Amino acid sequence: MNIFPTLKEILRQHNIGYLDTAGNIFIHTPDHYIWIDGNKTVTERKGATNRAFTKTGLKTVFYLLLNKDAINMPYRQLAEITDVALGNIKNIIEGLKEAGFILQVNDKKMKLQNEKTLLDRWITGYGETLKPALYIETYKFWDNKKLRDWQTLPIEVGETCWGGEPAAEYLTNYLTPATLTIYTERKNPMVTKWTLIPDKQGNVYFYKKFWKNVKTENEKFAPPLLIYADLILTDDPRCLETAQMIYTKYLKNEFE
Numbered sequence: 001m002n003i004f005p006t007l008k009e010i011l012r013q014h015n016i017g018y019l020d021t022a023g024n025i026f027i028h029t030p031d032h033y034i035w036i037d038g039n040k041t042v043t044e045r046k047g048a049t050n051r052a053f054t055k056t057g058l059k060t061v062f063y064l065l066l067n068k069d070a071i072n073m074p075y076r077q078l079a080e081i082t083d084v085a086l087g088n089i090k091n092i093i094e095g096l097k098e099a100g101f102i103l104q105v106n107d108k109k110m111k112l113q114n115e116k117t118l119l120d121r122w123i124t125g126y127g128e129t130l131k132p133a134l135y136i137e138t139y140k141f142w143d144n145k146k147l148r149d150w151q152t153l154p155i156e157v158g159e160t161c162w163g164g165e166p167a168a169e170y171l172t173n174y175l176t177p178a179t180l181t182i183y184t185e186r187k188n189p190m191v192t193k194w195t196l197i198p199d200k201q202g203n204v205y206f207y208k209k210f211w212k213n214v215k216t217e218n219e220k221f222a223p224p225l226l227i228y229a230d231l232i233l234t235d236d237p238r239c240l241e242t243a244q245m246i247y248t249k250y251l252k253n254e255f256e
Contacts, residue, residue, distance in 0.1 A: 052095030053125040055133050059210055060084050060092045061122050064112065066214055066223060071110050081213045116255045127233040134210055140202030142195040147203065150180055153194055155220065159185040163222040164230040168242045170221055175242040181230055183209040183222055224250035
């Protein structure tokens with residue numbers, strides 16, 4: 001606690017003792033007289049944010065996790081392919097180095113290391129920082145039968161794709177979706193085509209599609225890494241079980 005000088009003077013005039021966080025003290029009793037003044041309060045400096053795990057950094061790290069050789073791309077090329085400002089790329093790479101996720105092999109070559117830890121760190125950052133910023137709106141179906149028939153719903157392939165539970169059902173043929181997650185570049189989601197009603201308690205979630213130049217087996221679905229992350233972030237036991245199936249089949253060989 002910091003005590004302003006004027007208040008200290010008043011306290012001393014009334015013979016009231018005090019002690020502040022800088023170590024300034026006043027005690028006046030029949031047996032003791034202590035008065036220390038002039039110590040400055042030390043302002044705690046906040047550590048700088050690692051740029052690899054900001055919203056922009058997480059987009060770039062996502063691409064690097066999917067394309068590990070891209071760590072050696074010229075910064076300009078990596079900026080163009082990830083749609084991230086050139087000035088941010090150097091800071092993102094330096095952030096990964098500082099966090100111990102890049103090994104400098106020689107003067108010209110780097111490689112990712114501690115990749116499973118980096119994946120886990122990315123998922124945490126995605127859930128806390130990036131995904132909330134991508135959120136568009138939550139809806140429910142006018143006719144809830146469409147939830148069961150989600151695969152018949154029309155989407156614009158290339159600018160819209162499935163994530164989360166529906167994409168997990170596609171990958172595993174195991175999970176029956178209770179919610180639908182859609183990533184889209186469209187400014188207005190398919191409200192009319194799907195007869196959706198805005199509802200914060202609904203089960204249809206739209207997010208902005210944040211990646212480009214990422215190849216997938218089926219463009220109707222997000223990359224398995226993102227599907228895995230979506231499931232992990234639910235903390236739903238049935239989703240976590242399915243996430244482990246996806247990790248084992250699609251990711252384990254890449255990250256362990």
